[in-house]
Amino acid sequence: MKDVAKLAGVSASTVSRVISNDSRIxxxxxxxxxxxxxxxxxxPNTIARSLANNKTDTIGVIMPSYKEDxxxxxxxxxxxxxxxxxxxxxxxxxxxxxxxKEESDVDVLKRIIKGKRVxxxxxxxxxxxxxxxxxxxxxxxxxxxxGSCLEYDxxxxxxxxxxxxxxxxxxxxxxxxxxxxxFIGGELDSVVMKDRYKGYLRALKDYNIPFDEDYxxxxxxxxxxxxxxTSRLMSLHNNLDAIIVADDLMSLGALKRLKEGEKQVPExxxxxxxxxxMLAKYANPSITSIEINSIELGRRACQKLFDIFxxxxxxxxxxxxxxxxxxxxxxxxxxxx
Amino acid sequence: MKDVAKLAGVSASTVSRVISNDSRIxxxxxxxxxxxxxxxxxxPNTIARSLANNKTDTIGVIMPSYKEDxxxxxxxxxxxxxxxxxxxxxxxxxxxxxxxKEESDVDVLKRIIKGKRVxxxxxxxxxxxxxxxxxxxxxxxxxxxxGSCLEYDxxxxxxxxxxxxxxxxxxxxxxxxxxxxxFIGGELDSVVMKDRYKGYLRALKDYNIPFDEDYxxxxxxxxxxxxxxTSRLMSLHNNLDAIIVADDLMSLGALKRLKEGEKQVPExxxxxxxxxxMLAKYANPSITSIEINSIELGRRACQKLFDIFxxxxxxxxxxxxxxxxxxxxxxxxxxxx
DNA sequence: AAGATTAATGCAAACGGTTGCATTATAATT
DNA sequence: AATTATAATGCAACCGTTTGCATTAATCTT
Numbered sequence: 040m041k042d043v044a045k046l047a048g049v050s051a052s053t054v055s056r057v058i059s060n061d062s063r064i065x066x067x068x069x070x071x072x073x074x075x076x077x078x079x080x081x082x083p084n085t086i087a088r089s090l091a092n093n094k095t096d097t098i099g100v101i102m103p104s105y106k107e108d109x110x111x112x113x114x115x116x117x118x119x120x121x122x123x124x125x126x127x128x129x130x131x132x133x134x135x136x137x138x139x140k141e142e143s144d145v146d147v148l149k150r151i152i153k154g155k156r157v158x159x160x161x162x163x164x165x166x167x168x169x170x171x172x173x174x175x176x177x178x179x180x181x182x183x184x185x186g187s188c189l190e191y192d193x194x195x196x197x198x199x200x201x202x203x204x205x206x207x208x209x210x211x212x213x214x215x216x217x218x219x220x221x222f223i224g225g226e227l228d229s230v231v232m233k234d235r236y237k238g239y240l241r242a243l244k245d246y247n248i249p250f251d252e253d254y255x256x257x258x259x260x261x262x263x264x265x266x267x268x269t270s271r272l273m274s275l276h277n278n279l280d281a282i283i284v285a286d287d288l289m290s291l292g293a294l295k296r297l298k299e300g301e302k303q304v305p306e307x308x309x310x311x312x313x314x315x316x317m318l319a320k321y322a323n324p325s326i327t328s329i330e331i332n333s334i335e336l337g338r339r340a341c342q343k344l345f346d347i348f349x350x351x352x353x354x355x356x357x358x359x360x361x362x363x364x365x366x367x368x369x370x371x372x373x374x375x376x
Numbered sequence: 377m378k379d380v381a382k383l384a385g386v387s388a389s390t391v392s393r394v395i396s397n398d399s400r401i402x403x404x405x406x407x408x409x410x411x412x413x414x415x416x417x418x419x420p421n422t423i424a425r426s427l428a429n430n431k432t433d434t435i436g437v438i439m440p441s442y443k444e445d446x447x448x449x450x451x452x453x454x455x456x457x458x459x460x461x462x463x464x465x466x467x468x469x470x471x472x473x474x475x476x477k478e479e480s481d482v483d484v485l486k487r488i489i490k491g492k493r494v495x496x497x498x499x500x501x502x503x504x505x506x507x508x509x510x511x512x513x514x515x516x517x518x519x520x521x522x523g524s525c526l527e528y529d530x531x532x533x534x535x536x537x538x539x540x541x542x543x544x545x546x547x548x549x550x551x552x553x554x555x556x557x558x559f560i561g562g563e564l565d566s567v568v569m570k571d572r573y574k575g576y577l578r579a580l581k582d583y584n585i586p587f588d589e590d591y592x593x594x595x596x597x598x599x600x601x602x603x604x605x606t607s608r609l610m611s612l613h614n615n616l617d618a619i620i621v622a623d624d625l626m627s628l629g630a631l632k633r634l635k636e637g638e639k640q641v642p643e644x645x646x647x648x649x650x651x652x653x654m655l656a657k658y659a660n661p662s663i664t665s666i667e668i669n670s671i672e673l674g675r676r677a678c679q680k681l682f683d684i685f686x687x688x689x690x691x692x693x694x695x696x697x698x699x700x701x702x703x704x705x706x707x708x709x710x711x712x713x
Numbered sequence: 714a715a716g717a718t719t720a721a722t723g724c725a726a727a728c729g730g731t732t733g734c735a736t737t738a739t740a741a742t743t
Numbered sequence: 744a745a746t747t748a749t750a751a752t753g754c755a756a757c758c759g760t761t762t763g764c765a766t767t768a769a770t771c772t773t
Contacts, residue, residue, distance in 0.1 A: 082490030087729035133472040153419035424759035
């Protein structure tokens with residue numbers, strides 16, 4: 040910067056003001072300084088700027104148990120894409136925050152925040168707060184949650200209405216004339232899963248469809264879970280006519296089992312699922328699934344974070360639309376896709 | 377830091393030395409200072425440290441045309457996961473570098489590097505250099521390429537041997553008795569695609585299998601491209617018995633067309649593809665595909681970057697193993713998966 | 714016990730910018 | 744033309760660390 044200042048015959052302050060587009064600098068000097076900057080191939084040191092003005096132009100993104108995630112959830116990538124789209128419009132970059140070695144989830148937050156590495160955070164925490172949210176609240180850190188948090192309902196967040204989505208999916212099956220509708224769930228400790236369970240029950244109740252305790256069973260989000268849980272359902276109920284599955288991957292397992300059991304999908308048993316991955320689209324038959332629009336989720340979360348920066352007040356909790364993508368697995372007339 | 381220093385009755389330098397674990401500090405004071413740090417809930421300002429010692433403990437990751445990528449390539453996420461695994465072991469974080477608004481790909485590099493935001497970069501550039509690589513070389517920036525670059529063969533990189541992979545896949549089909557082997561490619565401007573074409577040709581030649589100009593056709597990496605290119609192949613050659621497809625998504629399109637044409641896979645026509653996504657695994661029939669191990673690609677790239685930091689010399693170019701995952705689409709005996 | 718080593722700590726100048734306030738140049742007013 | 748208002752620039756302190764060198768404390772020699 041000094042070099043630029045010297046060559047342009049001005050002070051460093053002036054150069055600084057040109058960089059930050061200060062209105063008080065005359066057009067003449069601005070042009071001159073910009074020319075010199077160009078000539079010298081000068082770019083300001085971002086780190087030094089950050090130190091001086093306590094701003095990093097960076098947002099941190101924290102993913103849930105990113106390291107452990109054995110099966111790689113496409114949600115991550117889509118949300119990240121949405122986030123990055125908005126961030127880049129605001130000239131911000133994205134720091135992927137990862138636990139260093141043995142570091143706990145709370146410690147990593149403290150390190151990043153107290154270390155002043157980011158201006159704000161986007162996090163995804165489907166479960167209960169482990170102390171991280173508390174820490175962020177106490178320290179007035181701008182942050183947005185993708186998903187929900189049981190302990191606090193006053194934190195800025197974007198989420199799907201998972202309960203309603205599940206309700207709609209159940210209602211769809213009911214309207215197609217099904218009345219032994221079972222549900223294969225994933226890990227039960229997530230809020231998402233609990234909401235889906237609720238929505239399912241509510242729909243059954245609203246439409247006066249019988250519910251039996253063992254209509255609802257669950258296990259991990261794996262294909263094989265889908266497979267063997269379907270086995271169990273089939274042995275428990277010889278006349279079930281619909282299965283809702285918590286994830287497309289699981290639904291493939293279910294589908295496999297149904298085919299082995301000589302059950303026709305959708306004729307004998309209809310299948311519907313969540314997350315609308317490629318797998319649902321390209322399965323045979325293709326599977327009706329809930330599109331949760333992860334890109335939009337990321338986009339809106341990031342937008343919300345900038346709203347917080349700019350102190351625009353908005354709804355604390357934003358609900359993102361989902362869509363039911365109807366496919367062959369719930370359509371009796373052939374050829375629908 | 378000053379507060380810590382005062383409370384501990386030492387100077388700021390001493391606190392700093394405790395943080396960086398300087399051997400000259402006595403155990404007694406070290407323990408004392410650490411206790412105070414704990415009590416005050418002190419974490420050092422990362423930005424200030426970076427400014428002072430010109431190190432960010434951050435690596436930048438640049439993805440190819442990340443913004444434009446309409447269909448979201450799972451490669452990104454897997455590579456990122458591999459990178460993050462290694463980075464966190466070294467107490468590094470990851471900056472996702474995105475083009476700000478109208479910013480060009482070269483400009484974003486300049487901004488990040490001259491702005492001293494990262495200690496090194498990992499990039500993925502399947503095409504020719506747009507000036508970015510040149511810039512990085514000229515400025516002695518530590519960086520590793522995932523993929524290859526035509527103009528320079530002396531830059532640190534990790535890559536698959538795409539040529540050999542394609543050779544092997546072709547040879548597999550030949551060994552299964554096929555001798556009208558066609559190839560449906562993706563975008564031709566990528567080095568990856570060119571290498572695959574070469575490998576395919578080399579295998580045909582080695583095994584004395586005839587090649588016809590129009591055995592090889594290509595278009596975008598889309599399902600519908602796979603569909604209509606297969607149509608074309610079928611109309612051009614009524615006795616083709618194998619198709620190699622550049623990507624699983626395209627192969628689904630191909631599969632659909634073959635089924636419509638009443639062709640049995642694998643009996644009439646065998647199908648083999650690249651990238652081994654979930655789609656290949658769960659297609660019906662399941663599709664033989666090349667697993668390129670993207671996580672490992674990311675991991676090794678990151679490892680290589682740290683080797684450069686530590687000035688360990690290594691092979692400049694590292695080749696990552698691929699695997700052929702054989703599935704139903706190339707297996708005449710039933711039941712193989 | 715005095716001098717010589719060695720270990721532990723402190724001082725102060727960086728690192729490369731930003732910014733409140735003072736100052737100077739320019740324009741407006743009478 | 745002198746006075747005042749306003750626009751443009753410079754000065755210098757500051758952001759929170761690190762680190763070379765100087766200094767002081769502790770230990771070792773003989």
